[in-house]
Structure formats: structure tokens, C-alpha cells
Amino acid sequence: MSDSVLAAADAPSLPLDQFPDQGAATLRGLLPPDPCSILRDAINEHRPMRKEIFYQSREEFEKFGRWERYSPGATDHNFLLTDACDTSFIEDSPAFVAALGKLAGDNYSIMKKAIIRSTPHFTLPDWILEYVQELGRPNLNPFVRDEFQDVQYFFYTDYHQDKTRQKSNFVTVYVYLDTVEANYSSLRILLESHKLGMTHYPHSLRRAYGDSALWYYNNSDGDHVKCPEFVVTGEAGDVSCFHDLTLHGTVRNNSDNPRISLRYLVAPEDESVDCLVNQANAQVRGPQFVDGVRLDVAPDGAFREMGASIFIQE
Ligand SMILES: O=C(O)CCC(=O)C(=O)O
Ligand SMILES: [Fe+2]
Structure with missing residues (x-):
């Protein structure tokens, strides 16, 4: 047995039928690994990690950059939507379609999909490294030249919820393209964190003294939950998913060939459909929406220094 087969067998799983209670699930080996690796290579070839994709100085960023419309679009300026990326083996796969159907009902829609590139520190110009040092959620796209903003670049991400809009109701589906x-x-x-509803970022989280993989989380109504941290290790073709109010994050990646993944936002037709996402909503005790949810973003969209709860490895 190869190492990768062993690793896949060893990776812990979260059964899909527990999604409403846990706020997350894993679907190991859902997609064939070879086409995932081929897609990864195609993305890496066309969108390699290079220092040159970033503005080289703060002056240059202030002249040409902006704090809005810097992410890949739902219908345009999105490299995953181009002919260079064949995703039909994912979206037409009976196993993928069946899983999304369970999560969001047979008439689910894919609201948005994008390529997520984890960005190692050594590809970042010094001025950006310094700029993001005290940020909790260093989305790097504002600092990326327009041409390359068709991919989503993260340095790391502190625990956060993906939901930002009042009306949205979706599940984030993550496809790993590598080990x-x-x-x-x-x-x-953070399992079961969706139950407290939407809360402001930075979230009120403290690590348990006796168990570094356990977090105490509360909302401002005095409700609280103890959340085990689930680390999603896995292989190309593994899929994981989490509710739009489930806290999640990622740590830095300092490898010279860092992770490339796909992120799908998948929505049920409406709130009455019998599906796992809506069953998870029924377990949410707190508000589905709060105004001004990101305290780390200034009115002009600029990021505010606020530190991070997630462990930031150097
Ligand atoms: O992959 C990452 O680094 C960020 C993941 C995440 O939170 C997201 O894509 O919403
Ligand atoms: Fe996220």
C-alpha cells in the first residue's frame, strides 16, 4: 500500500448525515484523484505563484489597487470558468451531484465557484508581509494585479463564517486537488459552531486550557457552545463541506508548492426544501444575520489590524 493510500485511510471522517448537528461533513474519495491532479497542474501552469503578480510597493498599490471588486467574479474574471479548467468531471459526477442533492436538495444551484490558492510567505513582497502581519484574515487579492485577480489568494484565514448577506443560505463545498x-x-x-448563529468577526473564541483542539465560543446573547476543532487532512478528490455559519479557518502554508483547492457555494432552491442545509438551519439558535458583521473591515473596505485566534505558524 502506498503512503498516500495509508494517509487517506487514516484521515478522520465526518459522516454526511451528521451535517445538521456538526455543521460540516467530509466525503472522502468522492472524486477520482487523477483528473483532480491534472486540473491542479493546469491551474498551476497558467497561474503560477510568482512575486510579480503582486503590487511591488505600497505606492504602487495606492495608485492602482482598490478595496472593492478584487475577487474572482461569479460569471466573469474567474479563471475556473475558462476553457483551461475542465470541471465537468466534478460537476457531472453522479457522486458529486448526489452529495449536493442531499445537502441542498435536487434543485440546488451553484452560486459561485472559484480557485483558492494558498500563498507562501516567500512569494510576498516585503511590504505586503509587513502590511498583513497583524491581520486576522489576509485575503491577498487587493494586493494582486487586476490581471491575476481571477483566482482567490489567501495567506491564511482566522476562524470566520462565510455568510455575509442577509438573504443567503448555502453550504461551502471544498474540493482538494492535492494531498x-x-x-x-x-x-x-469548529464543529457545532453554526448553532450560535451569525456573530461579529473577530469571534468570541477561547482555547480550552486542557485541550488545544477544543474551543469555547459564545455569542452576545449569552449562549455558548464547546467546539471540537476538526482538521481536514486528505487527498486529491476528497470533498468537505460546511454550513455558511460554521466557523472555519486555515493556517499558513510555507511549502514551495502550496495547496490549490476549489470552493463551491451551493444553495437550496428555498428554505422549505427538505435537505441537510435546511436541517442545519433548524439547529441554529442565534440570529441568521447581524449587521456590520466584519469589525476588521473599515467603511472604505480596508483591512484593520486585529490579530488572530487561529495558531499562526511562522
Ligand atoms: O482556503 C483558505 O485558505 C480559505 C478557506 C476559506 O475560508 C474560504 O475559502 O472561505
Ligand atoms: Fe471561508
Whole structure:
């Protein structure tokens, strides 16, 4: 047996039918690994990690950059939507379609999909490294030249919820395209955190004294939950998913060939459909939406220094 088969067998799983209670699930080996690796190579070839994709100085960023419309679009300026990326083996796969159907009902829609590139510190110009040093959620796209903003670049991400809009109701579905070990910017999911509803970022989280993989989380209504941290290790073709209010994050990736993954936001037709996402909503005790949820973003969209709860490895 090869090492990778062993690793896949060893990776812990979260059964899909526990999604409403846990706020997350894993679908190991859902997709064939070879086409995932081919897609990864194609992305890496066309969008290699290079220092040149970033503005080289703060002056240059202030002249040409902006704090809005810097992410890949749902319908345009999105490299995953181009002919260079064949995703039909994912989206037409009976196993993938069946899993999404369970999560969001047969009439689910893919609201958005994008390529997520984990970015190692050595590809970042010094001025950006300094700029993001005290940020909790260093989304790097504002600092990327327009041409390359068709991919989503993260340095790491502190625990956060993906939901930002009042009306949205979705599940984030993550597709790994390579072997992801714990320190390869694996996803970290705080189980059962969706139950407290939407809360402001930075979230009120403290690590348990006796168990570094356990977090105490509360909302401002006095409700609280103890969340085990689930580290999503895995292989190309493994899929994981989490509710739009589930706290999750990623740590840095310092490998010279860092992780490339796909992220799908998948929505049920409406709130009455009998599906795992809506069953998870029924377990949410706190508010589904709060205003001004990101305290780390200034009115002009600039990022504010606020530190991070997630462990930031150097
Ligand atoms: O992959 C990452 O680094 C960030 C993951 C995440 O939170 C997201 O894509 O919403
Ligand atoms: Fe996220």
C-alpha cells in the first residue's frame, strides 16, 4: 500500500448525515484523484505563484489597487470558468451531484465557484508581509494585479463564517486537488459552531486550557457552545463541506508548492426544501444575520489590524 493510500485511510471522517448537528461533513474519495491532479497542474501552469503578480510597493498599490471588486467574479474574471479548467468531471459526477442533492436538495444551484490558492510567505513582497502581519484574515487579492485577480489568494484565514448577506443560505463545498496534511494549510473547522448563529468577526473564541483542539465560543446573547476543532487532512478528490455559519479557518502554508483547492457555494432552491442545509438551519439558535458583521473591515473596505485566534505558524 502506498503512503498516500495509508494517509487517506487514516484521515478522520465526518459522516454526511451528521451535517445538521456538526455543521460540516467530509466525503472522502468522492472524486477520482487523477483528473483532480491534472486540473491542479493546469491551474498551476497558467497561474503560477510568482512575486510579480503582486503590487511591488505600497505606492504602487495606492495608485492602482482598490478595496472593492478584487475577487474572482461569479460569471466573469474567474479563471475556473475558462476553457483551461475542465470541471465537468466534478460537476457531472453522479457522486458529486448526489452529495449536493442531499445537502441542498435536487434543485440546488451553484452560486459561485472559484480557485483558492494558498500563498507562501516567500512569494510576498516585503511590504505586503509587513502590511498583513497583524491581520486576522489576509485575503491577498487587493494586493494582486487586476490581471491575476481571477483566482482567490489567501495567506491564511482566522476562524470566520462565510455568510455575509442577509438573504443567503448555502453550504461551502471544498474540493482538494492535492494531498493535504495538517500543516499544508488544511481547513480547520469548529464543529457545532453554526448553532450560535451569525456573530461579529473577530469571534468570541477561547482555547480550552486542557485541550488545544477544543474551543469555547459564545455569542452576545449569552449562549455558548464547546467546539471540537476538526482538521481536514486528505487527498486529491476528497470533498468537505460546511454550513455558511460554521466557523472555519486555515493556517499558513510555507511549502514551495502550496495547496490549490476549489470552493463551491451551493444553495437550496428555498428554505422549505427538505435537505441537510435546511436541517442545519433548524439547529441554529442565534440570529441568521447581524449587521456590520466584519469589525476588521473599515467603511472604505480596508483591512484593520486585529490579530488572530487561529495558531499562526511562522
Ligand atoms: O482556503 C483558505 O485558505 C480559505 C478557506 C476559506 O475560508 C474560504 O475559502 O472561505
Ligand atoms: Fe471561508
